[in-house]
Amino acid sequence: MSSTPTSIIQVCRSCGGGSPVAAHFCQQCTKILTLGRHGDYFAFLGLPRTLTIAPALLEQQFRALSRQFHPDYFYNATPAERRASLERSSYLNDAFRTLKHPVQRIVYLLEIEGVLTPAERGGAVASATVPPDLLEEVFALNEELDEVRALKASGAPDAQWREKLQHAAAPIAAKRDAHARDLAALASAWDAVADRPADAPERRQVLQALRARVLERNYINNLLATIEREGLQVSGEAEA
Amino acid sequence: MGKVVGIDLGTTNSLVAYVRDGAPVVIRDKSGDALVPSVVSVDEDGTSYVGREAVRRLSTDAARTVYSVKRFMGKGVDDVQGEARLLPFAVRGEAGGVVRIGLGGKEFTPPELSSIILRELKRRAEAHFAAEGEFDFEVDRAVITVPAYFNDAQRTATRDAGRIAGLDVLRIINEPTAASLAYGLDKRHTGVIAVYDFGGGTFDISILRVEDGVFQVLATNGDTHLGGDEFDALLVQRELARCGDAMLSAEQIQDIRKAVIHAKIDLSDGERTTLLGRDFTRVEFEAIIRPIVDRTLAPCRQALADAGLKPSEVDEVVLVGGSTRIPLVRRLVGELFGRTPHSELNPDEVVALGAAVQADILMTGNREMLLLDVTPLSLGIETMGGVVSKIILRNSTIPATGSEMFTTGVEHQTAVDIHVLQGERELVQDNRSLARFTLRGIPPMPAGMPRVQVQFQIDANGILSVTATELRTALEQTVEVKPSYGLTDEEVERMLIDSFEHAETDFAARLLIEAKNDAESVVQATEKTFRLPMFAEIAAEDLAPGEQKRIEQALIGLKHVMQSSNRDAILQWTKVLNDATRHLAEVVMNRSVKEALAGKNVEQI
Numbered sequence: 001m002s003s004t005p006t007s008i009i010q011v012c013r014s015c016g017g018g019s020p021v022a023a024h025f026c027q028q029c030t031k032i033l034t035l036g037r038h039g040d041y042f043a044f045l046g047l048p049r050t051l052t053i054a055p056a057l058l059e060q061q062f063r064a065l066s067r068q069f070h071p072d073y074f075y076n077a078t079p080a081e082r083r084a085s086l087e088r089s090s091y092l093n094d095a096f097r098t099l100k101h102p103v104q105r106i107v108y109l110l111e112i113e114g115v116l117t118p119a120e121r122g123g124a125v126a127s128a129t130v131p132p133d134l135l136e137e138v139f140a141l142n143e144e145l146d147e148v149r150a151l152k153a154s155g156a157p158d159a160q161w162r163e164k165l166q167h168a169a170a171p172i173a174a175k176r177d178a179h180a181r182d183l184a185a186l187a188s189a190w191d192a193v194a195d196r197p198a199d200a201p202e203r204r205q206v207l208q209a210l211r212a213r214v215l216e217r218n219y220i221n222n223l224l225a226t227i228e229r230e231g232l233q234v235s236g237e238a239e240a
Numbered sequence: 241m242g243k244v245v246g247i248d249l250g251t252t253n254s255l256v257a258y259v260r261d262g263a264p265v266v267i268r269d270k271s272g273d274a275l276v277p278s279v280v281s282v283d284e285d286g287t288s289y290v291g292r293e294a295v296r297r298l299s300t301d302a303a304r305t306v307y308s309v310k311r312f313m314g315k316g317v318d319d320v321q322g323e324a325r326l327l328p329f330a331v332r333g334e335a336g337g338v339v340r341i342g343l344g345g346k347e348f349t350p351p352e353l354s355s356i357i358l359r360e361l362k363r364r365a366e367a368h369f370a371a372e373g374e375f376d377f378e379v380d381r382a383v384i385t386v387p388a389y390f391n392d393a394q395r396t397a398t399r400d401a402g403r404i405a406g407l408d409v410l411r412i413i414n415e416p417t418a419a420s421l422a423y424g425l426d427k428r429h430t431g432v433i434a435v436y437d438f439g440g441g442t443f444d445i446s447i448l449r450v451e452d453g454v455f456q457v458l459a460t461n462g463d464t465h466l467g468g469d470e471f472d473a474l475l476v477q478r479e480l481a482r483c484g485d486a487m488l489s490a491e492q493i494q495d496i497r498k499a500v501i502h503a504k505i506d507l508s509d510g511e512r513t514t515l516l517g518r519d520f521t522r523v524e525f526e527a528i529i530r531p532i533v534d535r536t537l538a539p540c541r542q543a544l545a546d547a548g549l550k551p552s553e554v555d556e557v558v559l560v561g562g563s564t565r566i567p568l569v570r571r572l573v574g575e576l577f578g579r580t581p582h583s584e585l586n587p588d589e590v591v592a593l594g595a596a597v598q599a600d601i602l603m604t605g606n607r608e609m610l611l612l613d614v615t616p617l618s619l620g621i622e623t624m625g626g627v628v629s630k631i632i633l634r635n636s637t638i639p640a641t642g643s644e645m646f647t648t649g650v651e652h653q654t655a656v657d658i659h660v661l662q663g664e665r666e667l668v669q670d671n672r673s674l675a676r677f678t679l680r681g682i683p684p685m686p687a688g689m690p691r692v693q694v695q696f697q698i699d700a701n702g703i704l705s706v707t708a709t710e711l712r713t714a715l716e717q718t719v720e721v722k723p724s725y726g727l728t729d730e731e732v733e734r735m736l737i738d739s740f741e742h743a744e745t746d747f748a749a750r751l752l753i754e755a756k757n758d759a760e761s762v763v764q765a766t767e768k769t770f771r772l773p774m775f776a777e778i779a780a781e782d783l784a785p786g787e788q789k790r791i792e793q794a795l796i797g798l799k800h801v802m803q804s805s806n807r808d809a810i811l812q813w814t815k816v817l818n819d820a821t822r823h824l825a826e827v828v829m830n831r832s833v834k835e836a837l838a839g840k841n842v843e844q845i
Contacts, residue, residue, distance in 0.1 A: 063454045071700045075602040093637040
């Protein structure tokens with residue numbers, strides 16, 4: 001597997017010995033290794049780089065590793081080992097939290113495969129351009145939002161514009177659900193090609209498809225947030 | 241190496257426990273009491289009193305006596321203006337700074353006052369170990385518990401209190417999680433546990449999954465300003481309203497508060513009691529406290545939602561904290577989760593037991609059990625427009641890290657101001673300010689060029705530390721975080737030294753206090769019997785002519801000498817009251833047994 005290079009070596013700060021990247025403890029002196037150069041969340045947890053992970057397996061790995069390097073067990077160790085335990089535990093917790101969530105898992109995979117930048121993950125870039133597949137919905141939504149704002153400005157009863165807002169939100173929510181299904185299908189497609197060489201075209205293809213869906217998803221979430229704000233803002237005014 | 245203990249530093253009571261032969265036990269005083277009331281009194285000479293002696297001083301010197309100090313931990317003066325008016329002691333401090341509590345002519349910070357309580361617990365534990373014949377009886381390390389919903393400032397204040405008391409604080413752990421450890425010991429369960437912890441001043445709910453000995457908190461929620469104190473305040477106000485415009489002294493108000501607390505406790509067992517000479521029923525009591533109890537339910541629902549669980553998916557509900565003795569609380573919690581809550585372990589002691597277990601794990605490296613807790617509140621930093629950008633989300637397992645990239649906005653700018661906040665709201669003003677600091681020493685570069693990575697680390701105590709690195713030059717920065725509502729290391733050091741200089745109560749004074757404690761136990765037991773609904777019947781049917789009168793006289797006599805410092809007289813009168821009530825105690829006991837055999841609760845008469 002080219003995605004998890006085994007050539008990277010971690011150097012033990014206690015004895016100077018080398019260990020493979022996925023090791024947590026020095027293979028020479030058995031001391032906990034400082035979290036310096038490491039692989040990724042998948043490798044860290046001893047899991048293949050696939051998008052289907054049995055929740056029970058993930059939790060089991062998480063618990064097993066927690067038992068190996070939680071700071072509780074290094075209270076009487078040297079400062080360097082305590083530091084290493086703290087760093088490894090923090091990284092483990094971050095890894096578990098990310099991989100537990102199916103969509104975050106996809107986003108993380110795209111990042112370590114180098115097809116998604118941290119800025120794109122945040123959704124900042126996604127909102128700049130409308131994804132082509134969403135043009136129609138966005139156009140309709142903007143019109144309806146304008147109408148909602150006009151209704152509110154004219155002092156129409158809450159129920160009236162709320163109904164309109166809900167009507168505007170429905171197709172977007174439906175689109176999000178459809179996306180969730182697409183993502184699930186693409187995730188299975190990835191698992192079938194994950195082991196191929198990094199430059200294999202079918203591998204790249206799935207990654208690009210996942211990337212497009214994730215960006216669209218960000219965009220859809222932004223739209224839903226806009227709709228929510230429209231509702232929240234007004235109820236705030238009503239209270240005042 | 242000295243001894244290691246677990247300490248529950250509570251709003252109302254505190255206690256200490258340790259692990260003996262693999263099992264946690266609480267440390268009791270000679271009269272069998274584990275609880276040390278979290279009350280501190282400082283007299284004119286600067287001598288400090290803790291616990292029951294300090295409670296007594298509430299009736300004689302209220303202005304020099306402080307209770308519920310936990311509510312002020314990690315707080316600024318601005319946070320506590322509202323409630324300060326209702327307290328007998330002076331709450332001061334500079335705007336935007338730490339609370340200072342004035343007792344007589346001196347001012348104390350909440351960590352200093354808490355350290356006096358911790359020192360008493362340390363002393364009690366040391367006396368216990370010495371009595372056990374331990375050669376090395378000094379207690380120098382402790383695990384101290386805090387409410388799960390405590391923020392960074394409150395946790396840090398608690399750790400500071402430990403340091404001022406001369407303790408190496410091994411770990412700050414959350415009270416509900418500690419309780420789950422104590423419960424888990426007995427039972428070795430697997431499944432989802434909800435710990436409902438309703439104490440004197442705080443409320444916590446934690447949802448945990450227990451598997452293979454790993455206690456993993458899934459979500460936590462709560463209110464650090466919601467507890468039994470709120471019931472007391474409502475009841476006191478109700479009594480004050482009855483008094484009309486009468487000007488009462490602080491001491492008189494404290495006596496009302498004491499009566500209210502007794503009535504509250506009575507109504508956990510019985511259907512009715514007497515409060516300041518009037519009949520007071522559980523139904524009335526429940527109507528008064530219901531709105532407060534209801535406020536605990538929303539955090540429960542939020543915690544369940546955050547854990548992604550339905551109430552029916554919770555396998556067991558554990559009750560912790562004195563307020564869970566109230567039948568209404570038990571009923572509402574039972575309804576919410578659809579099951580009868582557990583209460584086998586003493587809800588006052590279970591947290592300290594758990595803390596002792598955790599202390600043992602840290603010392604021995606015993607890997608049978610592991611606590612994985614979460615941070616209760618999201619951590620973020622201020623961004624443009626007064627908006628908070630979240631870096632570590634609430635309910636993240638700790639230790640946890642998060643990082644954020646900063647750059648400059650002006651040419652050759654060498655410093656960036658960073659404001660760290662904790663809370664769930666979007667705007668800076670609605671969240672808790674944890675710290676402000678300035679990143680200095682950024683190499684002069686065109687605006688937007690420097691890339692300063694600020695790394696936030698929440699450790700296993702739930703306490704934050706910050707480091708920063710300028711990535712272009714790989715320049716590591718040590719960030720000095722000035723807590724918004726905390727003490728600096730220098731202040732803590734100075735307080736530690738000061739505390740050694742404080743006059744400690746000497747041996748004779750201790751003997752006197754012990755005598756008073758014993759006397760008070762007898763007084764309270766007698767008064768409780770008098771308040772029993774069936775007392776009139778007992779007096780008429782079972783007591784000899786003049787017996788009640790004799791008891792009342794002994795009671796008055798003992799209460800009178802308790803005001804003095806005459807230890808012999810106190811011991812003598814304690815014996816008199818003990819003798820006078822012996823027959824009455826037998827009668828009450830026999831009636832209870834009879835009623836129980838008849839399948840009817842004594843209190844239901």
